[in-house]
Amino acid sequence: xxxxxxxxxxxxxxxxxxxxxxxxxxxxxxxxxxxxxxxxxxxxxxxxxxxxxxxxxxxxxxxxxxxxxxxxxxxxxxxxxxxxxxxxxxxxxxxxxxxxxxxxxxxxxxxxxxxxxxxxxxxxxxxxxxxxxxxxxxxxxxxxxxxxxxxxxxxxxxxxxxxxxxxxxxxxxxxxxxxxxxxxxxxxxxxxxxxxxxxxxxxxxxxxxxxxxxxxxxxxxxxxxxxxxxxxxxxxxxxxxxxxxxxxxxxxxxxxxxxxxxxxxxxxxxxxxxxxxxxxxxxxxxxxxxxxxxxxxxxxxxxxxxxxxxxxxxxxxxxxxxxxxxxxxxxxxxxxxxxxxxxxxxxxxxxxxxxxxxxxxxxxxxxxxxxxxxxxxxxxxxxxxxxxxxxxxxxxxxxx
Amino acid sequence: xxxxxxxxxxxxxxxxxxxxxxxxxxxxxxxxxxxxxxxxxxxxxxxxxxxxxxxxxxxxxxxxxxxxxxxxxxxxxxxxxxxxxxxxxxxxxxxxxxxxxxxxxxxxxxxxxxxxxxxxxxxxxxxxxxxxxxxxxxxxxxxxxxxxxxxxxxxxxxxxxxxxxxxxxxxxxxxxxxxxxxxxxxxxxxxxxxxxxxxxxxxxxxxxxxxxxxxxxxxxxxxxxxxxxxxxxxxxxxxxxxxxxxxxxxxxxxxxxxxxxxxxxxxxxxxxxxxxxxxxxxxxxxxxxxxxxxxxxxxxxxxxxxxxxx
Numbered sequence: 001x002x003x004x005x006x007x008x009x010x011x012x013x014x015x016x017x018x019x020x021x022x023x024x025x026x027x028x029x030x031x032x033x034x035x036x037x038x039x040x041x042x043x044x045x046x047x048x049x050x051x052x053x054x055x056x057x058x059x060x061x062x063x064x065x066x067x068x069x070x071x072x073x074x075x076x077x078x079x080x081x082x083x084x085x086x087x088x089x090x091x092x093x094x095x096x097x098x099x100x101x102x103x104x105x106x107x108x109x110x111x112x113x114x115x116x117x118x119x120x121x122x123x124x125x126x127x128x129x130x131x132x133x134x135x136x137x138x139x140x141x142x143x144x145x146x147x148x149x150x151x152x153x154x155x156x157x158x159x160x161x162x163x164x165x166x167x168x169x170x171x172x173x174x175x176x177x178x179x180x181x182x183x184x185x186x187x188x189x190x191x192x193x194x195x196x197x198x199x200x201x202x203x204x205x206x207x208x209x210x211x212x213x214x215x216x217x218x219x220x221x222x223x224x225x226x227x228x229x230x231x232x233x234x235x236x237x238x239x240x241x242x243x244x245x246x247x248x249x250x251x252x253x254x255x256x257x258x259x260x261x262x263x264x265x266x267x268x269x270x271x272x273x274x275x276x277x278x279x280x281x282x283x284x285x286x287x288x289x290x291x292x293x294x295x296x297x298x299x300x301x302x303x304x305x306x307x308x309x310x311x312x313x314x315x316x317x318x319x320x321x322x323x324x325x326x327x328x329x330x331x332x333x334x335x336x337x338x339x340x341x342x343x344x345x346x347x348x349x350x351x352x353x354x355x356x357x358x359x360x361x362x363x364x365x366x367x368x369x370x371x372x373x374x375x376x377x378x379x380x381x382x383x384x385x386x387x388x389x390x391x392x393x394x395x396x397x398x399x400x
Numbered sequence: 401x402x403x404x405x406x407x408x409x410x411x412x413x414x415x416x417x418x419x420x421x422x423x424x425x426x427x428x429x430x431x432x433x434x435x436x437x438x439x440x441x442x443x444x445x446x447x448x449x450x451x452x453x454x455x456x457x458x459x460x461x462x463x464x465x466x467x468x469x470x471x472x473x474x475x476x477x478x479x480x481x482x483x484x485x486x487x488x489x490x491x492x493x494x495x496x497x498x499x500x501x502x503x504x505x506x507x508x509x510x511x512x513x514x515x516x517x518x519x520x521x522x523x524x525x526x527x528x529x530x531x532x533x534x535x536x537x538x539x540x541x542x543x544x545x546x547x548x549x550x551x552x553x554x555x556x557x558x559x560x561x562x563x564x565x566x567x568x569x570x571x572x573x574x575x576x577x578x579x580x581x582x583x584x585x586x587x588x589x590x591x592x593x594x595x596x597x598x599x600x601x602x603x604x605x606x607x608x609x610x611x612x613x614x615x616x617x618x619x620x621x622x623x624x625x626x627x628x629x630x631x632x633x634x635x636x637x638x639x640x641x642x643x644x645x646x647x648x649x650x651x652x653x654x655x656x657x658x659x660x661x662x663x664x665x666x667x668x669x670x671x672x673x674x675x676x677x678x679x680x681x682x683x684x685x686x687x688x689x690x691x692x693x694x695x696x697x698x699x700x701x702x703x704x705x706x707x708x709x710x
Contacts, residue, residue: 075592104594116589120607130593132603181593 003050004185004217005057005074010083010093012043012069012241018081031240043069044080045241051234053184056211056218058232060225066241067221071187074219075108076100087185105134109178113190115170117162123173124149124158130181141180148180149173151210168199175207179214188220192227204230225264229253229273237261249273269353270387276355277348279386280367280376286320286335288312293328293335296320307363310339315372319343319363348375352383359383425550432551439557442506447499455486458495466668470675474668481664490639490661497628497638498665500556504563504624508571509617511564516575516613517601526576533569541566541630549634559636567623574616578609614677621673625666639665 013021021040024033031042044066051057061067072078073085073093080093092103109130117126125132128145136144149155152172162170171191178186192200204227211218222228228235229249236246237260245257253273256262284303286296288310300308300322307321318339320328328338344358344365358365359380367376450458459482467475485494519526545562552558582605590604606613632640639661646655 077588077592101594101596104592106594108592110589110592112585112589114585116583116585118586118589118604118608120610129590129603133590133593133595133599177593187592 001052004053004088005049005051005219006086007047007049007070007073008084008086010047010070010073010085011045011081012066012073012078013040013081014043015040022082042241043078044073047083047238047241047243049236049243049246051217051219053217054215055233056220056231058220058222058228058235059238060222060228060232060235061238062223064240065238067223067238068189069241070238071189071219071221074185074187075104075110105130105181107183108185108187109181109183110187110189111171111174111178111191113193115162115167115174115194117170117173117177119162121161122158123154123160123162123165126162126173127158127176127180129177134181144182145176145180148176151179152176152206167195168203171195171203179210183216185217185219188218190221190223193223200227207231225268226272229268237264250275250278254278271353271356272351274352274386275348276346276350276352276365276367276378277376279352279382280348280378281382283309283366283374283377285309285311285316285374288317288336291335293320293325293333293338296325296335296338297322297329300325305364307343309343309364309366309374309377310335311374316345316366316368316374317341319366321363346378352386355383420547420550424547429551433553436552436557436561439503439507439560443499443503443556443560446502447496450495450499451492455482455491459483459486462668466672470671474671474675477671478668481668485661485664488657488661490642490657493637493639493642493658494661494665497625497640497662500560500563500628500631500636500638501621501624501665501669504560504567504627505617505621507560507564508568508620508624512568512571512616512620513575513613516572516616517579517606519572519576520579520605521597529572533572536565537569541627545630545634554635556631556636558634559631559640562634563624563627563631566627567620570619570623571613571616574612574619575609578612578616579605581612582608611677614673618670618673618677621669622666625662625669628662 011018011022011025016038018040021034021038021042024037025042025045029037034040034042047066047070049057059067059070069078073080074087076092083093084091085093087103087107090099090103092100095103118129121129124142124145127148128141131141131144146155146158149158152175154169154172154176157165157169162173165173171194174191178188192203195203208231220228220231222231229252232249234246235249235252237244237252239260245252245261250273252261253265253268253270256265284299286299286308289312291299291310296308296310300306307319309319310317318341320335320338320340324338324340325335327333328335343363344361345368346355346358346365348367348369355365355378359378361380364380365378366374367378369375459479462482463475463479466478485491515529519529541562544565548558548562552561579601586604586608587600590600595603628636628638628640629643630640632638632644639658642658643655643662646652646658
C-alpha cells in the first residue's frame with residue numbers, strides 16, 4: 001500500500017547554508033565535529049520513514065533528538081535542508097506557499113505540547129480557528145466546532161476562555177481544534193507532555209478510543225517510551241537526529257536494534273507490550289465430526305501433551321484431557337462426552353499482562369478470534385518464560 | 401589650544417537654510433499644502449460637532465463613557481472637572497483643544513499602526529525607522545516649528561501637524577513591540593492551520609498586541625495634549641492659546657486657568673484611554689450588553705468568576 005506520508009533522505013541543518021554540513025555528514029562526520037567545523041547544529045540527518053494511512057506513527061526520543069524538527073517538516077513549519085516529504089504526492093518540502101497553505105488547511109492539523117490556544121478567543125472560537133482560516137461561514141463553523149468539542153467531552157464549555165480551563169481540558173480544546181477541520185493527518189507534538197501522569201493516562205486512552213472511530217493518520221511525538229508503546233502502531237526511536245529503529249512495540253522491545261534502544265527498553269514492563277499471539281504455538285485441534293477418543297489419545301501421545309482442543313464445524317468446542325479421553329475410550333463414549341468447556345481463552349491481541357490469571361490453570365490457553373475460531377494456543381510456561389527472557393539476556397551479557 | 405575649527409568650519413546652518421528655503425519650500429509647498437486637506441476635514445468635523453453639542457449633553461455622555469470604561473470614581477471626577485471648566489469660562493476653548501487633540505491622535509493611529517505593523521514584520525524596516533523615531537522624540541519641537549510654518553503656513557492645522565510629529569513615535573514603537581511579543585507558539589499554531597500573513601495579523605497578532613498598542617495610544621494622547629501650548633505659538637487656538645496669551649501679557653490668572661483646563665482634560669482622557677487597554681475591558685461585555693446594562697436599574701455585576709477547573 002502507498003504510504004500516506006513518505007519522508008525520504010531528510011536533513012535539517014540549523015544556521016545558514018547547509019550544503020557543506022550535509023557533505024560532511026555524508027562523509028561520516030559526527031554532530032559535534034560539524035559544529036566545530038561550521039558552527040551549525042544538525043537537527044535531523046538522513047531520515048526516511050513511511051506512515052501508512054490510519055496508523056499511529058510514534059516518534060520517540062529524548063530532547064534534542066530531532067523529533068520535534070521532524071514533525072514540523074511534515075507540515076512545512078520547518079523546511080528540510082535536503083530530502084523530500086510526500087503527502088499524497090505533494091512534496092511539502094518543495095512547493096509554493098499556496099500549496100503548502102492548502103495542505104495545512106485541508107489535510108494536516110497539529111496539536112501542540114503547550115496547547116498554543118489563543119487566549120483572546122473562546123473555547124468554541126479556538127476550536128473553529130482552522131475553519132475560519134479556511135473561510136467557512138460562521139454558522140457552519142460554529143456547528144462543526146461544537147461537534148468537535150463534544151467529541152472530546154467539552155461540549156458545555158464553548159463559551160469559556162482557555163485560561164478558565166485546567167491543563168487537561170485545554171489540551172482537549174487543542175485536540176478539538178485539530179479535529180474540527182477534519183484533517184486526514186493529525187500531528188501531535190508531545191501533546192500530553194505537559195499534563196499530570198494520571199491525566200496523561202486518561203488522555204491516551206481517550207485518544208485510542210477516538211482513533212478507533214476516526215481512523216486518522218496520526219504522527220505522535222513523545223519522549224516517554226511507555227506512551228509510545230501504549231499508542232504506537234509503528235514506533236520510530238530517534239537519537240541525535242537519526243532514527244535508530246522503526247518497528248512495532250514488540251519488535252522494539254523484543255529485538256532492539258542497538259544498545260541505545262536496548263537501554264531504553266530495559267525497564268519496560270514487557271507484559272504490557274507483548275501480545276498473546278507473539279508466544280502462541282500453532283494449534284493442532286481435533287475435529288468433533290471425524291475424530292474419536294482414541295484418536296485424541298494417540299494425538300496427545302504423539303505430541304507429548306496432556307490436553308488437546310477440539311473444534312466443531314471450525315469453532316472451538318472444548319478441550320479434552322488425556323484422562324477424560326482414556327475414560328471415554330474405555331467406556332465406549334463419544335469424544336463429545338469427554339469434552340470440558342472449563343478452560344481459559346483469550347484473544348490473540350490480549351497482552352501478556354492479561355494472561356497471568358489464566359496461566360494458573362492446568363490447561364493451555366486457547367486464542368480465539370472474534371468468529372470463535374481457534375488461531376493458536378499459549379502454554380502457561382511460555383508466558384512466564386517470555387517475561388523472564390529479558391533478565392536472562394542481561395545475565396548472559398554480564399557473564400560475557 | 402588648537403581646535404579643528406581653526407582649520408575648517410562647516411556652514412551647517414547655511415546648508416539647512418538652503419535645503420529648506422531654496423529647495424524644499426519652492427518645490428514641495430503644493431505637496432505639503434495638499435497634505436493638510438485630510439487633517440482640515442477631520443478637524444472641522446470634530447470641532448463643529450464638539451462646539452455644537454450642548455455642554456450638559458457632552459458632560460453627561462463623557463461621564464457615562466468614563467463610568468463604563470473606568471468605573472464610578474473616574475465618572476464622578478469627569479463630571480466635576482467638566483462643570484468646573486465651564487464655570488471658569490473655558491468651555492469653548494476646551495472643546496477646540498479636544499477636537500485638535502483627537503484629530504492629532506486619529507492621524508497618529510492611522511499612520512502609526514501600519515508603520516508599527518511593518519516594523520514588526522521587517523527587521524530592515526525597523527532598523528531604518530528607529531533612528532527616525534529617536535530624532536522625532538528627542539528633537540526640540542521649536543526646531544521644526546519654523547519649517548512647518550514655511551511649508552504649511554500658520555494656523556490650527558500646522559499646529560496639529562507639529563503635534564502629530566511629536567506624538568507619533570510611541571504608538572509606532574508599542575505596536576511594533578506588542579506584535580513582536582506575541583507568543584511564538586501561537587504564531588506557529590496559526591501558521592500550522594494555514595493562516596495567510598493577513599489572517600495572522602488580524603486573527604492573532606493584532607488582538608494579542610492590543611494591550612500594548614493601547615498603552616501606546618495612551619502615551620500618544622498624552623504627548624498630543626502636552627503639545628497644545630507649543631502649537632498655539634503657530635496659531636492653533638483653544639486652551640493652548642489661553643495659556644500662551646496669558647504668558648505674553650503676564651496674566652498669571654488666565655494662564656493658570658488655561659493650564660488647569662489642560663490638566664483636567666488630560667486626566668480624564670488618560671484614565672479613559674488607559675482602561676481601554678486593560679484586559680478586562682477587552683474581554684468585557686459587548687456594546688449591546690453595555691447599552692442594555694445602562695438601562696437596567698443597577699449595573700449588572702458580572703457573575704462571580706467561573707470556578708476554576710481543577
